[in-house]
Amino acid sequence: MSLLRVGFQGVKGAFGEEALYNYFGEEVHTIAVKNFEDICTSLESGTIEYGVLPIENSSTGAISDVYDLINKYECHIVGETHVKVNHNLMGIKGCKMEDIEEVYSHPQAFEQSKNYLNNYKWKLVPYYNTAKSAEYIMKQGNKKIAAIGSKKAAQLYNLDILASNINSNNTNTTRFIILGKKLMVNEDCNKISVVLSTEHKAGALYHVLKHFAENNINMLKIESRPRGNTPWEYNFYIDFEGNINNDIIRKALEKMSKDCHHFKILGNYKQFN
Template identity: 35%
Template structure:
C-alpha cells in the first residue's frame, strides 16, 4: 500500500482506530473523521484511498454499523489486523468519589460493563462518538470521567483513576482497511463474503456445505437483518484463503447456486 496514501479513521487523535491506522500505515497521511459513515463516504468519493474501521471485538462481538456499511456499499476489505484493547478510566478529577458521569464509545462502555457496575454503580453513563472524543470532552466537564486509551489521557492532560478496566483481560479488536480497489494479498490471506439464501429447509446448510466440500476453512459466520424484508437475513462469512485459489473459486461457484445473492467483500492479508 502506498506510503503517500490518505487514510481516514474515527477521530479525534488518540482513539484506538488512530492507533490501528498508525500501525497499518506508519508513514501515510492519517486523517480523523467524525463517524464511520464519514469514513466510508470519503473513501467511496475518492477523497481518501483507504479507511480503517473496527469490525469485531473479542468481548462484545461485531461492530454492526460497519457490517451494514459494507453490505450497503461497494468498498472492499483489503487488509486486517488485530490489536489488544486496554481501557483506562481517565479524568480531571482526583478520585473515583468525585465522578458523577462516565463518557465513552458504546463499545468502550460495554467492554467495561462489569467493572462499572462494581465500582461506579450509581454513576450516569453517556455515549460518545469515540473513546478519544470522550476523553477530549471530559477535559472540560467537572466531575466527569472517560473510558479511553492511555494515549488519550496523555494527549488531553487527564489523570488515570483506574487502569485496565476492561472486563476481559484478553480484550482485542479486529480492524479492517477498506478501499475502492481490491487487494492482491500475500502471506496469511482471508476472504470475506456476504450472501442471502431462499426461505426453504436446509438452504443455509446447502450453501455452507460447498466450503466443506472444497476444503475451505470457515473462521466466522454472522447474520444481520437484510433491511429489505422483515425477518430476512444476510450472512457474513470469513474463511481462509484467496478468492483466486482454485478450491475457493469452486467453493464460491457452488455456494452461489444456493444463494439469492452473493457478494465478495474482499480477499486480504492478515497482519
Template identity: 45%
Template sequence: MMNIDELRREIDKIDTDLTALLEKRMNVSGAIGEYKKANGLKVFDSAREREVISKNLSHLQDESLSPYIEKIYTSIMEESKKKQKALSADKLTIGFQGVEGSFSYEACIKYADANGGINCTPRNYSTFDSLCNALLNGEIDRAVIPFENSSTGPVVEVYDLLNKYSFYIVGEVYVKVNHNLMVKEGTDINNVREVYSHPQAFMQCKEFLSCYNYSQISYFNTAMSAKYVSESDRDDIAAIASEAAAKLYSLKIIEHNINYNANNVTKFIVLSSEQLKRADADKVSIIVSIEDRPGSLADLIELFKSTGINMTKIESRPDIGSPFKYIFFIDFSGNVCDENAQKLLKLIEENTREFKFLGNYRAY
C-alpha cells in the same frame, strides 16, 4: 447495406482510432496526476467529473445513446483515477473514526507499519458514515474501522455499512484494548457523577462500572470523550479511554485496565474503494443471502465441505429490504487465484439468492 464483414472492418477501424485517443487521454490524465501530486491536490474532483460527462453527452446527435455513453465515460474516468492514485501510492491517506489517541488511530499506524512502513497521513472523521462517504468520494485511500471485539462481539453497524457500500476489505489489524478511567487534574473522584465513553467501552467495562453509580453518557469515540472531558470546565465528569488518550489530553488516570477481559482485543478491517490483489492473501470475505427453505443453510455449508475449504466465520444480520430474513457474512481460508477457491466462489454464487464479494486479503 453493408454486410457483417464490412461492418466489422468499420468497427476495427474505429477501435484503432479510439485506442490511440484513449492512450493520449490516459497520458494527459497521468500528467494531471503528477500536477495534483506536486501541488497537494486530491485525485477525485466530483464537480469536474460531472462537468466532463455532461459536456460530452451534449455533443451527442442521438440522445438515446446517452445512458451508454455516460457509462463509458464513467468507466474511463475510473481508470484515470486509478492511474493518478498509483502515482501517489508512496503516500496513503488513511481515514479513521475518532481523534488522535483513539484505538482506531493506533490501528491506522499499525496497518502502515505492517505493510512495509508505508508513508501514511491519518485523517479523522466523527462518524462511520462520514468516514465511508470520504472513501466513496476519493478523499481518502483507505478507511480503518472496528469490526469485532473479543469481549463484546461484532460491531453490527459496520456489518451493515459493508452491505450498504461497494467497498473491499484489503487488510485487517488487531489492537490490544485496555480501558482506563480518567479525569482532569484536580478532580475529586468522589465528586464524579458522569462518565463519557463509547457504548462498546461501557460494555467492555461493565463489571467495574457496576460497582459505581455513575451516569454513563455515550459519546462518538473513547478518545473524543477524553478530549471532551479535558476541554470541559466541569469537575464532576470522567472518561473511559486509552492511556495514549490520557497523555494526549493531559488527563489523570485514576483506575487502570478496567475492562473485565484482560485479553480484550479489537479487530479492525481496512477498506478500499478498489480491490487489491496480493500473492500472500489467505482470507476471503463474502456476503450472501439464501432461499427461505428447509436445508438451504446446510446446503451452503456443504459447498465448503465438498471443496475442502475451511469456513472460519459465519455471522447473520437482518436483511433490511426483507423483514425477518437474513444475510450472512462469511470468511473462509484461501486465495482467489487458487482453482479450488474459484470453484467454491462460483458454486456459492450459483446457489445463493444474492452474492457479494468483499475481498481477499492477508489475515492478521
C-alpha cells in the same frame, strides 16, 4: 511523493488511529472522521485512499454497524490488524473518584468494562468514541464528568488516569479491517470475506455451506445480520481461508453464488498473525 491518505473514526488517541499506524506505519496522511459511515463515503468520494474500521471485539463480539456498511457500500477489505484494548477511567486534573457523576465513552467501552462500572452508580453517557470522550471532558473542564479511553488519549488531552485497565477481560482485543475502493489480491492473501443471503426456506443455507466441506475449505467465522427491508430474513457474513486465484476456491465461490439471492465478495486479504 505524496503520502497515502488514510481515514479513521474519532480523534487523535482513538484505537482506530493506533490500528492505522499498526498497519500502515507512521508515514501516512491521517484523516479523522466523525462516524463509521464517513469512512465509506470518503472512500467513494476519493477523499481517502484507505479507511480503518473496527469490526469485532474479543469480549463483546461483532460491531454490527460496520457489517451493515461494508455490504451497503462498494468498498473492499484489503487487510486487517488487531489492537490490544486497555480501558482507563480518566478525569480532568484534580478530579477525584468521589467527584464523578457521569462517565462518557463509546458503548463498546462501557460493555467491555461493565464489571468495574457495576460497582458505581455513575450515569453512563454514550459518545462517539473513546478518544472523542476524552477530548470532550477536557474541553468541559468539569470534575463531575469522566471518560473511559486509552492511556494515549489521557496523555494527549492532559487528563489524570483515576483507574487503570478497567476492562473485564485482560486479553481484550479489537480486530480492525482496512478498507479500499477496489478488490486487491496477491499471492499472500489467505483469507476471504463474503456476504450472502438465501431463500427463506428449509435447507437454503445448508446448500451454500456444503461447498466448504465438499472442497475442504476452512470456515473461520459466520455472522448474521437482519436484512433491512425484509423482516426475519438475514444476510450472512462468512470468513474463510483461501485465495480467489486458486481454482478450487474460485469454482466453490461460483457454485455458492448460484445458491444465493445476494452474493458479494467483500475482500481477499492477508490474515492477521
